[in-house]
Amino acid sequence: MKNTIRSVLIFLFDLLAVVVAWLGGFLIRFNFEWPEGYEQQWLLGLGVLLVTQAVACRWAGLYRGMWVFASLPDLKRVLKAVGISVAALVALVALDRGNPLIPRSLILVYPILLLVLMGGGRAAWRMWKEHHLYGGLIAQGKPVVVVGAGSGGLMLVRALERSPDWRVVALVDDDRSKWGLELCGHPVAGGVEDIANVLADHRAKHVILAMPSAASDVLRRATDLAVRAGAHVFTVPGLEDLMNGRVAINSMRPVAIEDLLGRAPVRIDSAHVQAMLAAKTVMVTGAGGSIGSELCRQLARFAPQRLVLFEASEFALYTIEQWFSLHRPEIEIVCLAGDVKDSARLAEVFTAWRPHAVFHAAAYKHVPLMEVRNAWQAVRNNVLGTLRVAEHAQRYGAERFVLISTDKAVNPTNVMGATKRLAEMACEALHSRGGSTQIEMVRFGNVLGSTGSVIPKFQEQIARGGPVTVTHPDINRYFMSIPEAAQLVLQAAAMGQGGEVFVLDMGEPVKIADLARNMIRLSGYTEDDIRIEFTGLRPGEKLYEELLADSEVTRETPHPKLRIARSRPVATGFLAELNAWLAQAGPVSDDEVRRGLLRWVPEYVPMSGRPALRVVEPGDRSVVRVGGAA
Known part of the structure; x- marks a missing residue:
């Protein structure tokens, strides 16, 4: 009902605009004196133009737009309607045989007046409405400087003007041609290097980044300059949405370390992944872990028949089960507690649910913990567990088995990395035996925010007031986000033909010391x-991680962030000997484990066989590079 009344009122306004423009055209033509003898022509023309306007406005869609948001599309509709009116007027003037004739000057004057009335009326209404709704907010809110005076900055500024929490005082942009100009009435006060002065001039303590296409080094520089000036730096989640006009000011958040690492958004072949997973039963081991839980969330996007969540930790299993209950209740999940080394439990699970695809994310991954007093458990969990799950996937006819591996499997210097390389070799050997199951491996580096990773550790240390502990001034690591890693795992699984070791593009390595400084x-x-x-390198820790072993080469895939590594072939009889070694009852000492790993993984060089380490004192940068430098 409201919309009907609104449309009728706008329709009447447009008809009134015709009357005023037609009358005004006559008055302007005759110097604002009513001409004698023109009453018949005026009434005839008015009748024709009113009918034409009614039809033209409806055809042009003028009553679909909301006046409070009047913009260029609405102006185009007005121009269409006015154009039709002009055509009708030209025809009327051409056919007029009366005495006196309709003045031909009205062909120019009438459409100008009509356009001003129809377009100006809409613009005036929007201005009044915005002032009524938001005018009182102009002097309120925290003063803020926006970085970026492009399309993203324009969309952000428009949205901020309607927020009671923020008040834009200036913008900065590295494009010198914009300096001294204004954006929505706000000055572009200089470049990014001028942030400190601009903040001081306007007594502002907040900066919002609106640079959707900026490189990560530009974001780091802007953030660093703003923080050094004592400002709080914010960004809008999904800056791509700024370019499309979708800005949620209530989602404004502080800049996070992930924003500064320069990881481009991942795009995967969703149709290919959908074909692999839709209406299938999919099993994830380690389903409650950082990678496993994100894999489950990503898998849910592709309409599987059910997800079988296999997890050793009761709390982790409960957590992921609660997430699905809250966020994806339509997905059938089967929550199963169990150990990947337990053949009887695996047989029970595979018999009951017959998964089509198995993603094996269960693993011990913490390098120093697995290096001392836990080496044999690392072997059993990472190698024996992988072997048992892969064997059951083959035995029960799964279409795919995907091992989540790590860059630490390349030229390993620690037990954890060597066990993951041995797990890869076991999978390669299983695949070479033949069968219907495609066995693939995906190798990537550290994921941001994963359980036990460096970023949560730094956050806790900063919250306690420090110090932030870094093992070495030169240590670096590859990083990617957990969702990015999970999506690329799915893409690799869909592309694989079996037996491949996929290597993810991890981008540029990040110095951990720089990471700590940025987080502070x-x-x-x-x-x-x-x-x-x-504090000095920990047991088994490298200075530099590698994604490919020296003996390996890679080949491209259709996806720019995935390559395939071709590693050395596994020896005949490998699986039989490996199974015999893994069947030891134990306990097995750490040194015995290392000797066994040296036998199976020739590229493994324990830290004990490398140059001796010494503790690095704070500020000491005279440390010799050790531990697998590339």
Whole structure:
């Protein structure tokens, strides 16, 4: 009912605009004196133009737009309607045989007046409405400087003007041609390097980044300059949405370390993945872990028949079960507690649910913990567990088995990395035996925010007031987000033909010391407030991680972020000997485990066989590079 009344009122306004424009055209033509003898022509023309306008406005869709958001599309509709009116007027003037004739000057004057009335009326209504709704907010809110005066900045500024929480005082942009100009009435006060001065001039303590196409180094520079000036730095989640006009100011959040690592959004062949997973039973081991749980969330997007969640940790299993209950109740999930080394439990699970695809994410992954007093457990969980799950996938006719591996399997210097390489070899050997199951491996580096990773550790240390502990000034690591890793695992699984070791493009390595510094600054502190301590490399820890072994080569795939590694072939009889070694009752000492791993994984060089380490004192940068430098 409201919309009907609104449309009728707008329709009447447009008809009134015709009357005023037609009358105004006559008055302008005759110097604002009513001409004698023109009453008949005026009434005839008015009748024709009113009918034409009614039809033209309906055809042009003028009553679909909302006046409070009047914009260019609405102006185009007005132009269409006015154009039809002009055509009708030209025809009327051409056919007029009366005495006196309709003045031909009206062909020019009438459409100008009509356009001003119809377009100006809509613009005036929007201005009044916005002032009525948001005018009182202009002097309110926290003063903020926006970085970026492009399309993203324009969309952000427009949205901020309607928020009571923010007040834009200036913008900065590295494009010198924009300096001194204004965007929505706000000055572009200089470049990114001028942030500190602009903040001081306007007494602002907040900066919002609106640079959807900027490189990560530009974002880091802007963030660093703003933080050094004592400002709090924010961004809008999904800056791509700014370009499309979809901005949620209530989702404004502080810049996170993930925003500064320069990881481009991942795009996968969703149709290919959908074909692999739709209406299938999919099993995930380690389903409650960082990678496993994200895999489950990503898998749910592709309409599987059910998800079988296999997890040793009761709490982790409960957590992922609760997530699905809350966020994806339509997905059938089967939550199963169990150990990947338990053949009887695996047989029970595979018999009952017959999964079409198995993603094996269960693993011990913490390098120092597995290096000392836990080496044999690392072997049993990472190698024996992988072997048992892969064997059951083959035995029960699964279409695919995917092992989640790690860059630490390349030229390993630690037990964890060597066990993951041995697990890869076991999978390669199983695949070479033949069968209907395609066995694939996906190898990637550290994921941001995973359980036990460096970022949550730094966050806890910063929250406690420091110090932030880094093992070595030069240590670096590859990083990607958990969703990115999970999506690429699914893409690799869909592309694989069996037997491949997929290597993910991890981008550029990140120095952990720089990561710590950025996190300290993003938390609103300086290194004077929270210091960084260098503690020395831990057992089994490398300075540099590698994604490919020296003996390997890679080939491209259709996806730009995936390559296939071709590793050395596994020896004949490997599986029989490996099974015999894994069948030991134990306990097996750490040294015995290392000797066994040296036998199976020739590229494994334990840290004990490398140059001796010494503890690095804070500020000491005279450390010799050791431990698998590339």
